[in-house]
Amino acid sequence: MKNTIKNEEIRRVLSVIVTNEDGVLSRISGLFAGRGYNIDSLTVAPVPDTDFSRLTIVTCGNERVLEQIVKQLHKLIPTYKVIESAEFVEKEMALVKIPLNEDFNGLDAMLKAYNGTIANSGENFIVVMVADNAKRIENFLKAIKKYNPIEMVRSGSVAMDI
Amino acid sequence: MDLNGSQMVIEALRRENVKVVFGYPGGAIMNVYDEVYKQNDFEHILTRHEQAAIHAADGYARASGDVGVAFVTSGPGFTNAVTGLANAYIDSIPMVVISGQVPITMIGTDAFQEIDAVGISRPCVKHNYLVKDAKDLPRILKEAFYIAKSGRPGPVHVDIPKDVTAQVAKFDYPEKITMRTYKPTYKGNSRQIKKVVDAIANSNRPILYVGGGAVNSGASELVREFAKISGIPAVETLMARGVMGDDNPLLMGMVGMHGCYSANMAMSEADLMIALGPRFDDRVTGKLSEFAKHAKVIHVDIDPSSIGKIVDIDYPIVGDLKNVLSDMLPLLKDKIDSKKYQSWRDLLKRYDEIHPLEYSDDKGNIKPQWVIQRVGETLGEKAIISTDVGQHQMWTAQFYPFSRPRQFVTSGGLGTMGFGFPAAIGVKKAKPEKISINISGDGSILMNIQELMTAYESKIPVINIILNNGYLGMVRQWQTFFYDKRYASTDLSGAQPDFVKLAESFGGLGFRVETKEEFDEALKKAVQSDVVCMIDVNVDRLEDVLPMVPAGGTLYNMILEYKG
Ligand SMILES: Cc1ncc(C[n+]2csc(CCOP(=O)(O)OP(=O)(O)O)c2C)c(N)n1
Ligand SMILES: [Mg+2]
Numbered sequence: 001m002k003n004t005i006k007n008e009e010i011r012r013v014l015s016v017i018v019t020n021e022d023g024v025l026s027r028i029s030g031l032f033a034g035r036g037y038n039i040d041s042l043t044v045a046p047v048p049d050t051d052f053s054r055l056t057i058v059t060c061g062n063e064r065v066l067e068q069i070v071k072q073l074h075k076l077i078p079t080y081k082v083i084e085s086a087e088f089v090e091k092e093m094a095l096v097k098i099p100l101n102e103d104f105n106g107l108d109a110m111l112k113a114y115n116g117t118i119a120n121s122g123e124n125f126i127v128v129m130v131a132d133n134a135k136r137i138e139n140f141l142k143a144i145k146k147y148n149p150i151e152m153v154r155s156g157s158v159a160m161d162i
Numbered sequence: 163m164d165l166n167g168s169q170m171v172i173e174a175l176r177r178e179n180v181k182v183v184f185g186y187p188g189g190a191i192m193n194v195y196d197e198v199y200k201q202n203d204f205e206h207i208l209t210r211h212e213q214a215a216i217h218a219a220d221g222y223a224r225a226s227g228d229v230g231v232a233f234v235t236s237g238p239g240f241t242n243a244v245t246g247l248a249n250a251y252i253d254s255i256p257m258v259v260i261s262g263q264v265p266i267t268m269i270g271t272d273a274f275q276e277i278d279a280v281g282i283s284r285p286c287v288k289h290n291y292l293v294k295d296a297k298d299l300p301r302i303l304k305e306a307f308y309i310a311k312s313g314r315p316g317p318v319h320v321d322i323p324k325d326v327t328a329q330v331a332k333f334d335y336p337e338k339i340t341m342r343t344y345k346p347t348y349k350g351n352s353r354q355i356k357k358v359v360d361a362i363a364n365s366n367r368p369i370l371y372v373g374g375g376a377v378n379s380g381a382s383e384l385v386r387e388f389a390k391i392s393g394i395p396a397v398e399t400l401m402a403r404g405v406m407g408d409d410n411p412l413l414m415g416m417v418g419m420h421g422c423y424s425a426n427m428a429m430s431e432a433d434l435m436i437a438l439g440p441r442f443d444d445r446v447t448g449k450l451s452e453f454a455k456h457a458k459v460i461h462v463d464i465d466p467s468s469i470g471k472i473v474d475i476d477y478p479i480v481g482d483l484k485n486v487l488s489d490m491l492p493l494l495k496d497k498i499d500s501k502k503y504q505s506w507r508d509l510l511k512r513y514d515e516i517h518p519l520e521y522s523d524d525k526g527n528i529k530p531q532w533v534i535q536r537v538g539e540t541l542g543e544k545a546i547i548s549t550d551v552g553q554h555q556m557w558t559a560q561f562y563p564f565s566r567p568r569q570f571v572t573s574g575g576l577g578t579m580g581f582g583f584p585a586a587i588g589v590k591k592a593k594p595e596k597i598s599i600n601i602s603g604d605g606s607i608l609m610n611i612q613e614l615m616t617a618y619e620s621k622i623p624v625i626n627i628i629l630n631n632g633y634l635g636m637v638r639q640w641q642t643f644f645y646d647k648r649y650a651s652t653d654l655s656g657a658q659p660d661f662v663k664l665a666e667s668f669g670g671l672g673f674r675v676e677t678k679e680e681f682d683e684a685l686k687k688a689v690q691s692d693v694v695c696m697i698d699v700n701v702d703r704l705e706d707v708l709p710m711v712p713a714g715g716t717l718y719n720m721i722l723e724y725k726g
Contacts, residue, residue, distance in 0.1 A: 075467050
């Protein structure tokens with residue numbers, strides 16, 4: 001037996017289709033916790049017009065770990081399908097609350113670059129919203145710091161295989 | 163047909179052809195017990211602890227191959243059952259365990275005897291259900307039995323709130339079931355099977371590494387046939403003992419931490435490992451980087467997640483071993499000449515001659531290994547042997563002459579002390595024509611000793627043989643080898659019950675044995691008796707289980723002799 005597994009950490013987006021029933025989320029989060037797998041982000045929502053839900057899980061690990069994650073997910077009785085194709089459109093959303101007393105010079109251009117808009121505003125703040133891939137969201141959240149945001153919220157990734 | 167939830171449970175069990183249920187009642191499951199009282203389809207055995215109920219159902223399943231069934235109540239009844247569930251899960255034993263729960267209206271209120279049972283059982287079972295409506299119960303029970311015995315078997319837990327056990331709904335029990343999200347693969351890929359046959363034909367030192375999957379799949383005959391037509395030698399894991407039959411010249415013995423020298427050397431020197439339903443447990447592989455270093459690996463398993471989990475597999479085949487071997491053997495017959503492996507077999511035989519599995523018998527002291535050999539000589543095929551956990555378990559695996567699968571019932575993956583006695587009770591219910599023996603230790607036997615009452619009351623004549631060394635022997639052995647003989651909390655000799663009186667006080671028979679003659683006498687009487695028996699054998703205190711591969715050590719580096 002040769003050990004050919006590389007120990008490199010790989011990031012992977014998994015789309016898991018499960019029956020929409022009580023407790024499936026705890027089965028999946030319990031599986032990750034119990035076996036020591038990472039969850040970078042996790043989103044859940046019903047699949048339209050079915051009784052399935054889709055979980056989008058962003059995880060990382062070496063090849064063997066990722067293979068086990070997929071197999072263990074499959075092994076759960078309510079799992080219908082695990083999609084791990086490398087071909088995904090992946091989007092994440094972020095909301096950022098910025099105080100109104102800031103100088104908004106350049107904000108418009110920045111929002112444009114990240115598919116963003118102003119989602120809401122109040123007496124002394126505005127909330128901006130962006131949707132992009134996870135890496136770019138990270139960049140955006142770094143860049144927006146110069147407007148001294150009060151609060152930032154990320155959604156976690158959603159993905160669709162293509 | 164309209165039934166209440168409790169009647170549904172009874173009716174589902176009847177349709178699943180359940181003959182025995184082990185259990186213990188309590189508030190939340192009383193409605194179900196009321197229906198148990200009214201029926202005659204199955205026998206209910208009242209154990210004296212919920213853990214024992216689960217182990218008894220487990221032993222029943224291991225001996226018969228059928229699904230074991232147990233009932234427990236909510237709260238402490240359920241938490242007592244958890245060890246049993248975990249034990250069955252890790253050994254892939256088909257079981258359905260039904261627990262009571264507080265009424266739905268009270269769930270989440272920290273009600274009396276409320277505990278999040280499905281939350282606790284989730285990592286210890288193949289699947290579980292919290293039943294929210296009686297109309298779902300027929301489907302859930304059907305699924306529970308189906309999931310428990312199909313694919314890689316395992317325990318399924320069904321938690322039923324008390325109001326659901328009283329709720330009336332339509333009982334529509336599906337005859338057959340298909341689940342969209344659960345479809346085990348039974349048939350192996352035929353192209354892959356051809357490739358595997360070629361790989362075998364091209365190998366020079368192949369070894370069959372036979373695991374518990376061979377028992378679960380009912381593939382024992384085919385595994386023997388495989389070895390016979392190919393002339394390829396085999397090793398068995400603890401869970402596979404009996405698959406090859408101990409009089410089979412191609413069996414090199416058990417592999418792993420306390421495996422035989424020849425078996426462990428065969429694994430180390432093979433150029434092709436043909437893994438038939440094992441799971442590459444660390445107690446078998448030892449240090450992974452040295453495990454089967456020179457071998458390509460074929461792995462046949464019904465559970466895809468088992469393949470490639472521990473080691474890289476060159477030829478994976480997902481499927482039921484029985485099906486895969488039925489497809490493979492005809493091809494194998496044409497391609498393989500068993501003469502090719504003669505020199506390989508000769509080498510392994512020589513290894514066995516250099517370091518056979520042996521112990522030095524003694525005139526004065528009874529050696530524990532002698533007891534097991536003696537039981538084997540006396541009862542052989544007529545007995546089904548359960549064990550507890552410790553040295554006595556390993557000696558049983560090494561020295562009992564197992565001739566068929568399901569003859570050895572032992573807690574492999576979890577190593578649960580206290581398993582043996584209740585398991586032997588389940589075994590006797592499954593196979594009343596066999597003699598049910600529990601080989602135990604002076605530590606383990608006390609972990610479910612209350613089952614003397616069950617065995618007495620329900621007339622289940624299990625014979626417990628205690629290899630009494632006055633130690634938690636296996637832990638003591640590690641302390642001897644690796645902790646400089648600092649025997650922390652392992653010496654039991656200062657305080658022991660009188661096992662003879664103990665057995666008698668529960669209505670059983672007890673024997674104290676100091677000599678070989680006394681042992682023969684006691685065993686004879688025990689076999690003839692129709693009550694539960696306890697034979698307390700005073701054995702050599704400091705005997706060690708050898709060979710031994712220290713945890714994380716390499717298989718070819720066994721401790722063969724202890725030089726204190
Ligand atoms: C429930 C449980 N607790 C602790 C252990 C750890 N353990 C493994 S073997 C052993 C000693 C068992 O002693 P005994 O039953 O007398 O058997 P012996 O090794 O002496 O034959 C212990 C404590 C275990 N396996 N299970
Ligand atoms: Mg002992």
